[in-house]
Each structure stands twice: as C-alpha cells, then as structure tokens.
Amino acid sequence: MSKGGRTFFGHPWGLATLFSTEMWERFSWYGLRAILATFMAASPAHKGLGMSQETAQAVVGVYGALIYLVALPGGWIADRILGARRSVFWGGFVIMLGHISMAIPVTTSFFVWLGLLLIISGTGLLKPNISVMVGRLYNEDEDGRRDAGFSLFYLGINLGAFFAPLVVGWLAAGDRWHLGFSAAAVGMALGLLQYVWGGRNLRGIGERPGIRLTPPERRRFGRLAGLGAAVTAAALGVWAATGTLTIDRLALAITIVILIVPVAYFAYILVGSHSLTGEERGRMKAYIWLFVAASIFWMIYDLAPSKLLFFAADHTRLSLFGLPIQAATTQSFNPLFIMIFVPVFAALWVKLGVRVSTPQKFGFALVMVGLSFVVMALAASLATGGRVSVWWLVLVYLIQVFGELSLSPVGLSVTTKLAPEAFKGQMLGIWFIAVSVGDAVGGQTGRLSHYLSDPAYYLVLAIMAIVAGLALFLFTRKLRVLMAEHYHAAAMPPIR
Known part of the structure; x- marks a missing residue:
C-alpha cells in the first residue's frame, strides 16, 4: 500500500x-x-x-x-x-x-x-x-x-x-x-x-x-458457448412443445442439475490421480462431509426470503415497538444481527483457537439452525389460532445468525486449508456450490406442504439439521484425523 x-x-x-x-x-x-x-x-x-x-x-x-x-x-x-x-x-x-x-x-x-x-x-x-x-x-x-x-x-x-x-x-x-x-x-x-x-x-x-485466452482458445470457447446455448434452447423448446413444461418441473430439473455438479466434481477429484497425496485424499473425504453439512444448513437458512417471508405476511402482527412494518422488513433482522455479532464471533474464534474444531463449529451451526425451526414450529402452531407477534421471527433470525457466524467464515477458511494443491484456485467456488445446493433443495421442500402441516414441516427440517449436527459432534475425532486439523481458523466474516 x-x-x-x-x-x-x-x-x-x-x-x-x-x-x-x-x-x-x-x-x-x-x-x-x-x-x-x-x-x-x-x-x-x-x-x-x-x-x-x-x-x-x-x-x-x-x-x-x-x-x-x-x-x-x-x-x-x-x-x-x-x-x-x-x-x-x-x-x-x-x-x-x-x-x-x-x-x-x-x-x-x-x-x-x-x-x-x-x-x-x-x-x-x-x-x-x-x-x-x-x-x-x-x-x-x-x-x-x-x-x-x-x-x-x-x-x-x-x-x-x-x-x-x-x-x-x-x-x-x-x-x-x-x-x-x-x-x-x-x-x-x-x-x-x-x-x-x-x-x-x-x-x-x-x-x-x-x-x-489465445485466439484459438477464444474461438473454441465461442463455439462451445454457442453450442451449449443452442442445445439448451432446443431442449427447452422440445420440452415446451410436448406441453409438459411447467415452472415447477423446470425448477426441479434445474435442482437436479445443481445436485449433479458437486457429485461429478468430487468424483473427478478423488477418482483421477491428479498427483494427490494420501493426506490430501483424506482431507477431501472429510471435506465432503462438511460440504453436505453446509448444504443442509443453507437449505434451512435461505428459506428466509420465501417460507419465512410468507409466514411474516400471513401469520404475524406486523408491528415493532408499536410501529407498523412491512413483511419485507423482517428480512432486515438478519443483517442487523450479523453486524452486531460479527466482532464477537471473530474474537471468539481467535480466543478458542484449535480447542474447538471445525466439525464442532459446523455441528453447532446445524444445531442452531435446527433449533430456529423448532421455534418456527411453535410459532406456526400458535398461528393456527390467529396472528402471532413478529418477535417470534426476531428470535428465529437471532438463533440462525449464531449458526451462520459459526459456519460461513469457518467454511471459507477450511476450504482453503483442505483443498489439494492441484485445486487450490477452484475450491472456493466449490464452497459456494454448497450454498447453491442448499438453496435449490430448500426451494423444493415446499412440496412437503402438500403432505405436512406448517408446524410439522418446520419440525421435520429442524430434526434433520439437529441430527446432522449431532452426527458431526459424534464423529469429530475421526474427521479431525482426516483433516489433520492443527491450525487456527480464520476470523474473517462470511462474504455473501
């Protein structure tokens, strides 16, 4: 500088x-x-x-x-x-x-x-x-x-x-x-x-x-991009011509494609040689479990602009401190809590160092986001008798932020630490694919509403997250061995 x-x-x-x-x-x-x-x-x-x-x-x-x-x-x-x-x-x-x-x-x-x-x-x-x-x-x-x-x-x-x-x-x-x-x-x-x-x-x-890109590479890229766009357009055109193309089905198809991406990528890393050492392979196997855990976390956490927004609009009294608010206002709770608690968690991770491992931090995050939906299940049960206080959502977002600050910045750090040398530049992109998988699958969970009441819906997702979090606690020792975790996780805040 x-x-x-x-x-x-x-x-x-x-x-x-x-x-x-x-x-x-x-x-x-x-x-x-x-x-x-x-x-x-x-x-x-x-x-x-x-x-x-x-x-x-x-x-x-x-x-x-x-x-x-x-x-x-x-x-x-x-x-x-x-x-x-x-x-x-x-x-x-x-x-x-x-x-x-x-x-x-x-x-x-x-x-x-x-x-x-x-x-x-x-x-x-x-x-x-x-x-x-x-x-x-x-x-x-x-x-x-x-x-x-x-x-x-x-x-x-x-x-x-x-x-x-x-x-x-x-x-x-x-x-x-x-x-x-x-x-x-x-x-x-x-x-x-x-x-x-x-x-x-x-x-x-x-x-x-x-x-x-060299001129030949640029021409090859142009041809491949054009071919990809043409094939996608043709496939959608044929699908539309059959009369079976709907928004729901298209969303489901995109979700399936998104799920295939990390599966194919991890298979590519682990099946090919890529000159990976035994330790690097062990770290990647551990990372896959963390990736799945992160996907479950984001599946619930990123229901804020859909399922929780609908709950705010349909089932809460939209008033804070006696002042009327819009349903959209509830989307400001999360960033407000993040700005308040980022310094606290950053200092906490530095102080704790390696005494609390990455799997334990991920496990805590999953338990927190699960508990937030236990609260949602209670709020949804009360809402069957009429609108409830918007403070229920304030509590939900507060609990979720404790989870995010335990997973998101730590996830960025552990991704850079566990990435094999041959894939250092690509692995941060893979971390964001965990968010992509979670968002896509979370969107599809709305289909459960056809079979479950709202309280049951929230409780099913809560149990899934809490069980996943407890599993991470249970297998922490094994994961730490695979990860060779002996470093201080970065205290940088998450970037989303």
Whole structure:
C-alpha cells in the first residue's frame, strides 16, 4: 500500500470504491429478494404472478442457487477474457438492466423472467470478482490488513442488506411491486456510478485477465458457448412443445442439475490421480462431509426470503415497538444481527483457537439452525389460532445468525486449508456450490406442504439439521484425523 494519499479508515482508498459498489449491489440484490416471493404469489388482482406459495418458494430457491453457481464461470471469464475490473462493470450493468426489466409495469411475466436471467448472469460476473479486487489492494505480506479490509468490505454488504428491505418493502407496499423493483435498479445504477467515478483509485487492479485466452482458445470457447446455448434452447423448446413444461418441473430439473455438479466434481477429484497425496485424499473425504453439512444448513437458512417471508405476511402482527412494518422488513433482522455479532464471533474464534474444531463449529451451526425451526414450529402452531407477534421471527433470525457466524467464515477458511494443491484456485467456488445446493433443495421442500402441516414441516427440517449436527459432534475425532486439523481458523466474516 502506498504511504501517501487518502485512506479509507486506514486502508487504500480503492477500498472505498469497492465498498460502495458492493453496498449498492447488495442493496439491489436483497431489495429484490425481500419482495420477490410475495410478488410471485400475489394474485393478478394484486398485480402479482398468481403462483402458489410452493411454486414461488421453488423459484426463489433456484434463483438463489443459480446466483451462487454462476460465480464459477464468472470467475473464469474474468481470469481468461475480461479481467476482474471490466467483469465487475459489465456485471453491474447487466444486473441494472435486469432490475429495469422487472420494473416495467406490464401484466406479462416475460420481463420478470428476462430480468431474473439478466440479474443471475450479471451477478456471476460481479460477485466473485469484486472480492478478488479487494484482496489485490494489499501486498502479499499484509495478511492482517487484508483481513481487516475484508471486514470493512463485509460491513458494506450488510449495510446494503439491512436498508434494502426497509426501502424496497415500503415502496412496494400496496401492490406497487414494480416501484420496489425500480428502487433496486436505482441502487445498482448508483453502485455503477460510484465504481466508474472511483476507478482511478483502483491503481490498475484487475485491468487485465490473469491468463488471457489465445485466439484459438477464444474461438473454441465461442463455439462451445454457442453450442451449449443452442442445445439448451432446443431442449427447452422440445420440452415446451410436448406441453409438459411447467415452472415447477423446470425448477426441479434445474435442482437436479445443481445436485449433479458437486457429485461429478468430487468424483473427478478423488477418482483421477491428479498427483494427490494420501493426506490430501483424506482431507477431501472429510471435506465432503462438511460440504453436505453446509448444504443442509443453507437449505434451512435461505428459506428466509420465501417460507419465512410468507409466514411474516400471513401469520404475524406486523408491528415493532408499536410501529407498523412491512413483511419485507423482517428480512432486515438478519443483517442487523450479523453486524452486531460479527466482532464477537471473530474474537471468539481467535480466543478458542484449535480447542474447538471445525466439525464442532459446523455441528453447532446445524444445531442452531435446527433449533430456529423448532421455534418456527411453535410459532406456526400458535398461528393456527390467529396472528402471532413478529418477535417470534426476531428470535428465529437471532438463533440462525449464531449458526451462520459459526459456519460461513469457518467454511471459507477450511476450504482453503483442505483443498489439494492441484485445486487450490477452484475450491472456493466449490464452497459456494454448497450454498447453491442448499438453496435449490430448500426451494423444493415446499412440496412437503402438500403432505405436512406448517408446524410439522418446520419440525421435520429442524430434526434433520439437529441430527446432522449431532452426527458431526459424534464423529469429530475421526474427521479431525482426516483433516489433520492443527491450525487456527480464520476470523474473517462470511462474504455473501
């Protein structure tokens, strides 16, 4: 870092640019997420899409899953074609177009689906690469400053996530859905303006791809991308022609594809030689169990913008401290608690060091998210007699945040530690696929509502998470041997 010039809380001024850009991008993302499910489930008379709540839950789940899945190709495009800096700009631009598409106040759903597709594509370019640029603001020997810089960057994420549901939810009240979508578009536009205006402070970081594609490789990539798009379009066209294509079935098909991705990837790592040592193979076997545990966690945790949002809208008295709130406002509880408790948990992990192992932290996270749904089961039982206090959801989100702060930052750390040398650069993408799997499967759990009451639904998922958490506690010793775990987990906050 240069000694002179302006600083941002003691950090390179370029962090201010990336902080603001990410804050506004997260404002747009969490703002849309706070009203998307209720918009889809609202009847046409209320200017919604008229879906069942189960279908809306499946769509929101797949939407969230694809957001994390496309981070892999988005990172590759930056590394080989555009460079991180241009990837962030074009990603933000495409995201903005997506929100503008959704803001068009027409009755057809075409612009909604187009908007979601654009937002998914743009986020794949922006999300992984802006984090890369934050890391490159620091010299290689500035680990402590880099961690502190990421903590500030993470604050920007949660500021955007906190304010977005408040603003977008208020604007969208009274069936003004497209006005809410417009606020998300304005947020991304402000982020882009900040990014371009502050670009000179980035000191050339990310301007060129790491290993640019050669002309033959570029032509081959173009042919493969075109072929893939054509095959996908043809398959969807044939499916539509049969008259059996529905939103529910498409969401299920995408979920199956998402589930296949990690299975194929782990098989590729373990079956091939790749010059893996015996210790590396052992670590990967342990990591698979942690991956499954994380997927179960996110399956429940990321039901916030669908199942829990519907509960807020349909079964709670929407009032806090005597003030009326919107259902979307409940989506601000989570980032508020995260900002409060991140410093506490970061200090806790440093103090505990290796005395509490990664499997134990994951086990605690699963028990916490399971207990949160035990609370939901109680709230849902009480709600059969009328609306309940919104403070039930406050308690649920508080418990869940204790789980997230025990799993998300630790998961990032353990992924880098357990990755085989041959796959170091790819494994963080695999960690985010755990979120993708969890979101997709969580969306499909809405189908259980056809067979279970709401209290039973929450209780089944709670038992699944708690049993998985207890299993991790039970097999902690064996997993630690496989992991050769003798290090301090990083205290950096999670980045989502």
